[in-house]
Amino acid sequence: MLAKIRETRGDRVDVGDVGEVVQSMLATLQGDISAADIELYSELQSLSDYIRAAKLEIAMLRPDTVKDEHLRTASDELDAIVQATAEATNAIMDSTEQIENVMSEVDPDVQAALMNATTGIYEACSFQDITGQRITKVVKALKHIEETVDGLLNAFGDEIERYKLENPDVVVDETAKEITDEELLQGPQLEGKGNSQEEIDKLLASFD
Amino acid sequence: MAVDMNMKVLIVDDYKTMLRILRNLLRQLNFNNVDEASDGAEALAKLREDKFGLVISDWNMEPMTGIQLLREVRADDTLKHLPFIMITAESKSENVIAAKEAGVSNYIVKPFNAETLKTKLVSVLGEF
Numbered sequence: 144m145l146a147k148i149r150e151t152r153g154d155r156v157d158v159g160d161v162g163e164v165v166q167s168m169l170a171t172l173q174g175d176i177s178a179a180d181i182e183l184y185s186e187l188q189s190l191s192d193y194i195r196a197a198k199l200e201i202a203m204l205r206p207d208t209v210k211d212e213h214l215r216t217a218s219d220e221l222d223a224i225v226q227a228t229a230e231a232t233n234a235i236m237d238s239t240e241q242i243e244n245v246m247s248e249v250d251p252d253v254q255a256a257l258m259n260a261t262t263g264i265y266e267a268c269s270f271q272d273i274t275g276q277r278i279t280k281v282v283k284a285l286k287h288i289e290e291t292v293d294g295l296l297n298a299f300g301d302e303i304e305r306y307k308l309e310n311p312d313v314v315v316d317e318t319a320k321e322i323t324d325e326e327l328l329q330g331p332q333l334e335g336k337g338n339s340q341e342e343i344d345k346l347l348a349s350f351d
Numbered sequence: 352m353a354v355d356m357n358m359k360v361l362i363v364d365d366y367k368t369m370l371r372i373l374r375n376l377l378r379q380l381n382f383n384n385v386d387e388a389s390d391g392a393e394a395l396a397k398l399r400e401d402k403f404g405l406v407i408s409d410w411n412m413e414p415m416t417g418i419q420l421l422r423e424v425r426a427d428d429t430l431k432h433l434p435f436i437m438i439t440a441e442s443k444s445e446n447v448i449a450a451k452e453a454g455v456s457n458y459i460v461k462p463f464n465a466e467t468l469k470t471k472l473v474s475v476l477g478e479f
Contacts, residue, residue, distance in 0.1 A: 232368045236375065243375075258379065262465045265375050269462045272369040276411065276440050 198299050202306035206295045214289050221278050221285075223333055232271040239264045354479040358404025360385045363394040363420065364438075365412045373407060373438075376465050380472065381479075391415025395423050398430055405476065410439035410446070418453055425454040434475045438463065 239261050246254050246261075296303065331337070338346070360382050362373045370387045377385055386403075388394035390412040398406070406424065410417035417437055424430045437450050438459040447458055457471045473479065 229368055233371070236368070236371055240375065262376070262379060265372050265379075266462070266464045268372055269369065272364075272366045272372075273440060273462055275366055 198302040199306065201295060201299050202302040205303070205306075206292045206299075207303055207307075210289055210292045210296065214285055214292070217285055218282060219333055221282055223331075225275050225278055228271045228274055232268045235264060235268055352477065354476045355404060356381050356479060357384055358382075359402060360405045360407065361388060361394060361397060361403045362386070363388045363391065363406065363408035363412070363417065365389050365409065369409065376468055379465065380469055391417060391420030391423070394420055398424065398433070399427075403433065405472075406433055406435045407438055408435065410437060410441045410450075418450060421450065421453045421455055436471055436475060438468075 242257060243261055246257050249257070360377060362370055362377070362385060364370050364373070364387075367389075370389075374385050374387070377383075386397060386401075388397055391408070392415040394406070394408065395415065397403075406420075408417040408420055415423075417439065421435055421437070424433055424435060431454075434456045435454070436457045436459060437455050438461065439446070440461040442460045450458055456475045459467055459471055
């Protein structure tokens with residue numbers, strides 16, 4: 144259509160001819176075009192623009208990073224909590240059971256006092272059961288969030304990939320960069336990620 | 352009637368540390384014949400294979416929960432009179448009502464202390 148107009152009228156159209164050009168364009172449209180139709184088309188165009196902008200905003204949130212890094216980290220850390228508290232609780236009960244095993248060798252008054260104390264320890268150890276259940280609730284919530292993020296990834300996968308190509312992650316040269324105090328605050332490391340005491344001792348010794 | 356302290360007690364929980372705590376507390380109360388299960392299905396199988404005098408069960412377990420186990424026990428002619436104590440972090444009224452309607456003998460909410468455990472055992476089994 145535009146090619147034909149260019150062919151007959153060139154690249155420039157006088158204002159007075161604009162109406163005729165618009166009419167020519169409208170004539171190519173099938174069926175009757177009413178003012179209501181034009182308004183509807185305008186609304187649809189606005190909606191399309193809005194959806195495009197929303198998709199871009201969602202892509203900028205990088206839901207793929209949320210799922211692959213942050214949610215995974217959160218889940219791993221929670222698993223580590225449950226395991227660590229279970230190990231500690233069992234260690235406490237090991238020692239408590241050892242005390243119970245020798246209680247018969249002491250006089251009755253001491254025995255009674257020890258019995259009270261060991262009972263109190265067993266009662267307190269039930270914290271691990273409660274914390275474990277609370278963590279299970281959190282893990283379920285994270286799972287639900289992950290499923291929602293999966294939904295976003297499925298719906299906006301193309302948009303996200305396009306955004307990633309246009310905005311590649313900045314690769315930092317770790318050797319040149321100075322580590323800030325805030326970056327040093329990493330907290331406890333998962334199994335196999337941090338240094339053991341032996342490795343730290345060796346590292347310290349290497350400075351001598 | 353005197354409580355048979357040699358009765359077999361089945362404790363059911365998916366957290367191993369809780370099973371250990373319960374076993375130790377029961378031992379302190381002189382219940383030494385204790386067996387364990389980690390979910391309702393395993394518990395039900397054990398109950399049908401052997402003779403038990405008491406069940407102490409958690410609620411939140413998979414594949415069979417404590418309340419499902421309770422309903423199965425109460426629906427079974429050979430098990431329906433078995434004393435059954437629910438011991439759980441589920442503390443809402445609807446939980447307690449549901450357990451009561453399912454036929455629970457008593458209900459302990461976690462965290463609990465040894466005194467509460469003993470009181471509930473006495474209420475279900477009699478003085479010991």
